[in-house]
Amino acid sequence: MKYGFTLPQGDARTAAALAREAEIAGWDGFFVWEPVWGIDPWVSLAAAAMVTQHIRLGTMVTPVSRRRPWKLASETATLDHLSGGRVILSVGLGAIDTGFAAFGEETDRRQRAQLLDEGLAIVTGLWQGQPFRFNGTHYQVQPTEFMPPPPPVQQPRIPIWVVGAWPRPRSMQRALRWDGILPAIMTPEGGFVPPTPADVQAIAAYAAAHRPGDATPLEIVLEGETPGDDPGRAASIITPLAAAGMTWWIETMWSMPPLEEVRRRIRQGPPRPG
Numbered sequence: 001m002k003y004g005f006t007l008p009q010g011d012a013r014t015a016a017a018l019a020r021e022a023e024i025a026g027w028d029g030f031f032v033w034e035p036v037w038g039i040d041p042w043v044s045l046a047a048a049a050m051v052t053q054h055i056r057l058g059t060m061v062t063p064v065s066r067r068r069p070w071k072l073a074s075e076t077a078t079l080d081h082l083s084g085g086r087v088i089l090s091v092g093l094g095a096i097d098t099g100f101a102a103f104g105e106e107t108d109r110r111q112r113a114q115l116l117d118e119g120l121a122i123v124t125g126l127w128q129g130q131p132f133r134f135n136g137t138h139y140q141v142q143p144t145e146f147m148p149p150p151p152p153v154q155q156p157r158i159p160i161w162v163v164g165a166w167p168r169p170r171s172m173q174r175a176l177r178w179d180g181i182l183p184a185i186m187t188p189e190g191g192f193v194p195p196t197p198a199d200v201q202a203i204a205a206y207a208a209a210h211r212p213g214d215a216t217p218l219e220i221v222l223e224g225e226t227p228g229d230d231p232g233r234a235a236s237i238i239t240p241l242a243a244a245g246m247t248w249w250i251e252t253m254w255s256m257p258p259l260e261e262v263r264r265r266i267r268q269g270p271p272r273p274g
Contacts, residue, residue: 001238001242001246001247001248001249001272002028002029002247002248002249003026003027003028003029003248003249003250003251003270003271003272004027004028004029004030004031004056004248004249004250004251005022005027005029005030005031005250005251005265005266005270006031006032006033006060006223006250006251006252006253007019007030007031007032007033007044007262008033008252008253008254008255008256008257008262009256009259009262010039010259010262011039011044012039012040012043012044012046012047013047014259015030015032015044015045015047015048016044016047016048016050016051017051018030018262018263018266019048019051019052019055019057020048020051020052021263021266021267022055022266023052023053023054023055025266025267025268025269025270026269026270026272027055027251027266027269027270028055028056028248028270029055029056029057029058029088029248029250030048030052030055030056030057031057031058031059031060031088031090031250032044032045032059032060033059033060033061034059034060034061034062034063035098035099036066036098036099036100036102036103036105037099037103041059041062042075042079045057045058045059045079045087046079046082049079049082049083049086050082052083052086053084054086055086056086056087056088057079057083057086057087057088058087058088058089058090058161059089059090060090060223060250060252061090061091061092061094061161061163061182062089062090062091062092063091063092063093063094063095063112064091064092064115064116064119064120064123065093065094065105065106065111065112065115065116065119066094066100066105066106067119069118069119069120069122069123069126069139070122070126070141072089072119072123073122073123073126073127074149076089076123076127076152076158077127077149077150077151077152077158078149080152080153080154080158081150081152081153084153085152085153085154087152087154087158087159088158088159088160088161088180089123089158089159089160089161090160090161090162090163090180090182090221091116091120091160091161091162091163092116092162092163092182093109093112093113093116093163094112113170113174114137114138115138116174117174118134118136118137118138118139119139120160120162120178121134121136122134122139122141124157124160125141126141127151127152127157127158128151128157129148129151130143130144130145130148131143159179159180159219160178160179160180161178161179161180161181161182161219161221162174162175162177162178162180162181162182163175163181163182163184164176164181164182164183164184164203165184165186166183166184166185166186166195166199166202166203167186167202167206168186172206172210173210176207176210176211176218179216179218179219180218180219180220180221180247180248181203181207181218181219181220181221182221182222182223183195183199183200183203183220183221183222185199194224195222195241197240197241197243197244198244200220200222200241200244200245200246201244201245203220203245204218204220204244204245207220217247219247219248220245220246220247220248221246221247221248221250222241222246222248222249222250223249223250223251223252224237224249224250224251224252225251225252225253226238226249226251226271228264228265228268228269228271229268231271234271234273235271235273235274237271238271238272238273239273242273249270249271251265251270251271253265
């Protein structure tokens with residue numbers, strides 16, 4: 001089991017300071033969210049990389065549909081070199097109520113799914129180097145020899161975690177092509193509920209049955225909030241999920257508390273049972 005922390009708010013200087021605190025406190029990963037318009041996550045993560053040594057760094061999450069894939073490939077590979085190979089790229093369709101329509105971004109779910117698939121194909125293709133060619137519905141890329149950057153430090157690629165709607169087969173198939181899944185548990189009515197240990201166990205079994213036999217183990221990544229001042233209560237949340245197959249727990253504080261409260265929770269450390 002590994003444990004990450006998502007910074008709910010704060011500028012790049014704050015991200016750097018709290019990433020350093022998170023590393024000292026024993027967290028395994030430090031993540032920032034990616035707004036349509038706001039604090040740039042990649043600048044924040046670059047600042048964090050400069051003051052840390054081993055904690056993993058990433059977004060939670062990047063909506064690929066509104067990113068130029070070649071720009072995203074450049075940012076992630078550059079940060080991977082800066083950090084010495086510590087980047088995780090978490091992706092999804094994104095929450096359209098965060099400003100998609102206000103800035104003219106694509107809001108249709110099917111179109112965003114297509115852009116996500118094509119975008120990931122381009123990002124990973126460019127990571128592998130030139131010559132690279134892609135002909136899709138939304139993007140066309142031709143080989144170029146103009147100052148190609150080096151590939152990422154991490155090989156065969158930077159780990160990619162994908163939001164997967166369980167039990168939607170198409171969404172699950174997308175997530176299982178990559179390195180980790182951020183499960184979104186859908187109800188028959190189309191809503192979402194927190195994952196239970198039974199959900200995690202079912203997802204792990206589905207992944208075992210549908211991923212190639214030579215594939216690396218799939219990370220099952222859940223997020224939520226645990227009380228840093230009540231280890232027993234925290235263990236009661238984490239232990240059943242870990243036993244069911246969860247491999248990463250990402251501590252989140254989406255209620256946007258004051259930064260001093262965020263700092264206190266970081267210093268309390270991850271909710272490791274026992």
